[in-house]
Amino acid sequence: xxxxxxxxxxxxxxxxxxxxxxxxxxxxxxxxxxxxxxxxxxxxxxxxxxxxxxxxxxxxxxxxxxxxxxxxxxxxxxxxxxxxxxxxxxxxxxxxxxxxxxxxxxxxxxxxxxxxxxxxxxxxxxxxxxxxxxxxxxxxxxxxxxxxxxxxxxxxxxxxxxxxxxxxxxxxxxxxxxxxxxxxxxxxxxxxxxxxxxxxxxxxxxxxxxxxxxxxxxxxxxxxxxxxxxxxxxxxxxxxxxxxxxxxxxxxxxxxxxxxxxxxxxxxxxxxxxxxxxxxxxxxxxxxxxxxxxxxxxxxxxxxxxxxxxxxxxxxxxx
Amino acid sequence: xxxxxxxxxxxxxxxxxxxxxxxxxxxxxxxxxxxxxxxxxxxxxxxxxxxxxxxxxxxxxxxxxxxxxxxxxxxxxxxxxxxxxxxxxxxxxxxxxxxxxxxxxxxxxxxxxxxxxxxxxxxxxxxxxxxxxxxxxxxxxxxxxxxxxxxxxxxxxxxxxxxxxxxxxxxxxxxxxxxxxxxxxxxxxxxxxxxxxxxxxxxxxxxxxxxxxxxxxxxxxxxxxxxxxxxxxxxxxxxxxxxxxxxxxxxxxxxxxxx
Ligand SMILES: Cc1cc2nc3c(=O)[nH]c(=O)nc-3n(C[C@H](O)[C@H](O)[C@H](O)COP(=O)(O)OP(=O)(O)OC[C@H]3O[C@@H](n4cnc5c(N)ncnc54)[C@H](O)[C@@H]3O)c2cc1C
Ligand SMILES: Nc1ncnc2c1ncn2[C@@H]1O[C@H](COP(=O)(O)O)[C@@H](O)[C@H]1O
Numbered sequence: 001x002x003x004x005x006x007x008x009x010x011x012x013x014x015x016x017x018x019x020x021x022x023x024x025x026x027x028x029x030x031x032x033x034x035x036x037x038x039x040x041x042x043x044x045x046x047x048x049x050x051x052x053x054x055x056x057x058x059x060x061x062x063x064x065x066x067x068x069x070x071x072x073x074x075x076x077x078x079x080x081x082x083x084x085x086x087x088x089x090x091x092x093x094x095x096x097x098x099x100x101x102x103x104x105x106x107x108x109x110x111x112x113x114x115x116x117x118x119x120x121x122x123x124x125x126x127x128x129x130x131x132x133x134x135x136x137x138x139x140x141x142x143x144x145x146x147x148x149x150x151x152x153x154x155x156x157x158x159x160x161x162x163x164x165x166x167x168x169x170x171x172x173x174x175x176x177x178x179x180x181x182x183x184x185x186x187x188x189x190x191x192x193x194x195x196x197x198x199x200x201x202x203x204x205x206x207x208x209x210x211x212x213x214x215x216x217x218x219x220x221x222x223x224x225x226x227x228x229x230x231x232x233x234x235x236x237x238x239x240x241x242x243x244x245x246x247x248x249x250x251x252x253x254x255x256x257x258x259x260x261x262x263x264x265x266x267x268x269x270x271x272x273x274x275x276x277x278x279x280x281x282x283x284x285x286x287x288x289x290x291x292x293x294x295x296x297x298x299x300x301x302x303x304x305x306x307x308x309x310x311x312x313x314x315x316x317x318x319x
Numbered sequence: 320x321x322x323x324x325x326x327x328x329x330x331x332x333x334x335x336x337x338x339x340x341x342x343x344x345x346x347x348x349x350x351x352x353x354x355x356x357x358x359x360x361x362x363x364x365x366x367x368x369x370x371x372x373x374x375x376x377x378x379x380x381x382x383x384x385x386x387x388x389x390x391x392x393x394x395x396x397x398x399x400x401x402x403x404x405x406x407x408x409x410x411x412x413x414x415x416x417x418x419x420x421x422x423x424x425x426x427x428x429x430x431x432x433x434x435x436x437x438x439x440x441x442x443x444x445x446x447x448x449x450x451x452x453x454x455x456x457x458x459x460x461x462x463x464x465x466x467x468x469x470x471x472x473x474x475x476x477x478x479x480x481x482x483x484x485x486x487x488x489x490x491x492x493x494x495x496x497x498x499x500x501x502x503x504x505x506x507x508x509x510x511x512x513x514x515x516x517x518x519x520x521x522x523x524x525x526x527x528x529x530x531x532x533x534x535x536x537x538x539x540x541x542x543x544x545x546x547x548x549x550x551x552x553x554x555x556x557x558x559x560x561x562x563x564x565x566x567x568x569x570x571x572x573x574x575x576x577x578x
Contacts (some may be wrong), residue, residue, distance in 0.1 A: 110540030302560025310565025
């Protein structure tokens with residue numbers, strides 16, 4: 001079976017769900033080898049084995065993460081040259097796409113982003129992409145080089161299938177060109193116990209209608225009853241009510257959960273760009289004309305401060 | 320300081336976009352074209368940097384012959400001159416081919432800084448900034464929500480999944496900005512009048528040394544095989560809250576097994 005490289009997304013060895021999805025997908029198309037960059041491999045090993053990584057290329061050098069993405073692309077380029085994999089899969093996150101792009105230039109390969117599915121058709125990797133806010137579906141192929149595919153989180157249900165996750169250490173001598181953009185400080189905003197926004201099955205989001213940072217507790221209470229992640233519109237983020245990592249939309253995150261609940265969000269085109277492909281969409285808004293209602297499966301025209309707490313209480317009652 | 324800002328003309332985000340059934344590329348004739356919104360933030364940042372440090376702003380755009388609204392808007396906002404790359408040979412270029420063409424244009428210019436938007440709203444690949452940094456061998460300062468320049472050093476806040484990184488580099492550099500960075504100005508009447516007299520250098524592929532085999536349909540390393548219009552979302556149920564809206568909402572969620 002041909003080797004497929006899967007770039008692992010992780011925080012100090014905590015493997016993100018999207019990586020398990022990519023491994024699951026890669027197993028259906030070939031033999032996945034994970035590529036683990038940074039510290040924490042020991043912690044990550046079991047998860048990678050559980051989801052079918054036969055091999056894991058491990059590069060722990062701190063140099064690889066001290067600069068903006070270029071070193072990761074250099075390492076992957078070396079692996080592509082040495083092992084000639086059939087394809088390289090990365091997560092379609094902001095950074096994943098940057099790594100994919102740089103790798104494409106280095107290896108003169110085609111790159112496809114935001115794939116929601118990937119199949120082998122007559123020996124070629126064919127990605128399915130949902131474009132224009134889900135209104136069109138296209139199939140695309142890479143026609144030169146090693147196919148590099150950035151896949152959307154939540155596109156493949158992760159399924160375990162044990163493999164060895166055999167460790168293969170790799171080293172790369174970085175070029176000066178990879179060390180031009182130095183990360184001099186990392187500012188981490190503490191994230192609570194709620195699920196990760198792009199990975200969550202349910203997302204509850206608040207917009208300008210929430211009115212203040214304190215009142216986001218109304219959104220959080222519903223989210224917690226549903227086991228959901230909390231999202232926000234740009235208006236809520238720019239008002240300083242919620243951190244920017246929670247922004248859903250064109251410049252925020254693209255989410256595709258089973259259920260998206262929009263509270264006090266008008267549904268501007270830039271917001272819709274980030275949530276339109278959610279399976280089920282629900283909105284609470286006091287303006288019956290709000291464009292968000294064009295998208296919903298179920299909408300309540302009303303004051304979110306009446307509707308949302310009542311819903312939260314009702315769910316608690318039913319448990 | 321010499322700054323180049325890259326701007327793309329895109330179909331109006333508010334309009335229904337579609338793919339041309341023959342070429343499977345974005346149908347640019349079907350809806351009005353205008354400047355990619357995010358690129359207005361790139362221009363604004365360039366103008367503010369020049370107001371502070373002195374210098375000039377050149378705007379570069381690549382697109383079909385009639386795609387001149389984007390660079391015109393940049394000139395109206397205050398950019399000093401424009402370079403417009405247009406050639407039938409460029410039609411069908413994917414992100415990789417586009418970045419190659421833009422890198423060739425940049426090769427003919429002098430600059431300390433290249434500023435881009437972090438994403439174009441049409442294809443939404445968000446690839447060009449990293450591709451360009453790689454091709455030019457320059458520092459990649461992407462997703463910038465703040466830019467500071469001191470002498471030949473540049474420092475940005477780069478928005479990340481976990482918060483932000485502070486990133487430093489030496490000029491020249493490639494910066495891509497997010498919409499948090501500033502508030503783009505509206506062109507003034509004076510600006511609109513002045514823009515009409517500003518120099519626009521229109522170039523073709525050969526003029527900047529682009530090998531036609533490396534761009535356009537021929538040079539792209541990806542191919543759209545087919546496109547279908549997704550069925551529209553079924554119309555939902557909309558109710559007015561008469562005091563029981565929360566409970567009704569939960570009824571719906573329960574019917575879908577979310578509760
Ligand atoms: C380049 C660019 C990128 C952008 N990227 C993004 C992005 O990534 N994500 C994003 O979200 N936006 C983005 N935007 C901004 C977008 O255009 C909108 O401005 C934004 O989404 C509006 O947020 P909102 O819906 O919360 O606020 P508003 O549009 O002000 O809507 C608030 C809504 O709340 C309702 N409301 C008020 N009070 C209540 C109440 N008590 N109960 C119920 N309903 C109530 C109102 O009826 C209204 O519909 C971007 C804009 C630009 C130019
Ligand atoms: N054809 C083009 N002409 C000029 N700039 C472009 C072009 N395509 C992309 N860009 C720049 O690259 C940014 C990111 O675009 P993209 O990678 O296509 O999402 C845009 O915001 C522009 O600044």
